[in-house]
Amino acid sequence: MKVYTYWRSLATFRVRIALNLKGLTYEPIEVNLDAGDQHQPAYKNVNPQMVIPSLVLDDGSLIYQSAAILEYLDEVYPKPPLLPADAKGRARVRALSLITVADSHPLITPRVRNYVATTYGLDDEGKAGWVRRWFAQGLDAYEGHLSRDAATGTYCHGDLPTMADLCLASHCAGYTVFKGTLDRHPTVKRIYERCMADERFASAHPLRQPGAPKAH
Numbered sequence: 001m002k003v004y005t006y007w008r009s010l011a012t013f014r015v016r017i018a019l020n021l022k023g024l025t026y027e028p029i030e031v032n033l034d035a036g037d038q039h040q041p042a043y044k045n046v047n048p049q050m051v052i053p054s055l056v057l058d059d060g061s062l063i064y065q066s067a068a069i070l071e072y073l074d075e076v077y078p079k080p081p082l083l084p085a086d087a088k089g090r091a092r093v094r095a096l097s098l099i100t101v102a103d104s105h106p107l108i109t110p111r112v113r114n115y116v117a118t119t120y121g122l123d124d125e126g127k128a129g130w131v132r133r134w135f136a137q138g139l140d141a142y143e144g145h146l147s148r149d150a151a152t153g154t155y156c157h158g159d160l161p162t163m164a165d166l167c168l169a170s171h172c173a174g175y176t177v178f179k180g181t182l183d184r185h186p187t188v189k190r191i192y193e194r195c196m197a198d199e200r201f202a203s204a205h206p207l208r209q210p211g212a213p214k215a216h
């Protein structure tokens with residue numbers, strides 16, 4: 001299978017972790033978001049939404065949207081599972097995942113932050129402030145849920161990583177790349193540190209990908 005990827009893409013970070021957890025190999029194909037490659041016909045023909053990640057299976061089928069890709073991988077390669085066995089647990093893990101996938105991350109993607117910067121005249125620090133503001137609001141939501149729920153364990157849901165941890169890791173990685181700190185979010189911080197101590201998460205981190213800056 002092929003994965004259209006770029007070092008800084010947080011949605012692709014989620015997918016890279018899942019592929020690592022499942023022990024799957026893939027061919028990475030770079031889409032340089034900073035150069036605008038996502039808008040070129042070569043990629044638009046693959047994914048008309050012009051966003052990454054895209055997963056292309058060996059039979060040529062396209063799977064897109066990171067959450068759909070994670071669920072596809074989990075159904076086809078069930079071990080280790082990314083979702084709990086019970087319906088209530090699955091609802092909780094999906095809900096935690098959607099805090100970043102549906103609510104926070106869409107506000108900070110390059111197309112949105114560049115539009116806001118151009119329209120309202122933000123400089124680089126203004127753009128970073130916009131990004132941190134929405135990530136921080138998502139972190140408040142994560143901390144509120146994770147710190148009070150009995151289902152929270154070593155990871156977001158119990159003592160094994162689930163889809164929620166992949167999403168939380170992408171959220172925290174984005175926040176810290178934009179110079180945010182997790183000091184106000186101790187439960188999130190504990191879980192994120194646990195995730196990143198695992199090489200399957202750590203090696204998928206944006207700053208460990210080819211093309212990433214040495215110091216960011």
Ligand SMILES: N[C@@H](CCC(=O)N[C@@H](CS)C(=O)NCC(=O)O)C(=O)O
Nearest residue numbers: 009010011051052065066109110111
């Ligand atoms: N909801 C989508 C978001 C995809 C997305 O916006 N990806 C970003 C990179 S993380 C992208 O390709 N952005 C291109 C742009 O904003 O122009 C998913 O989870 O896959």
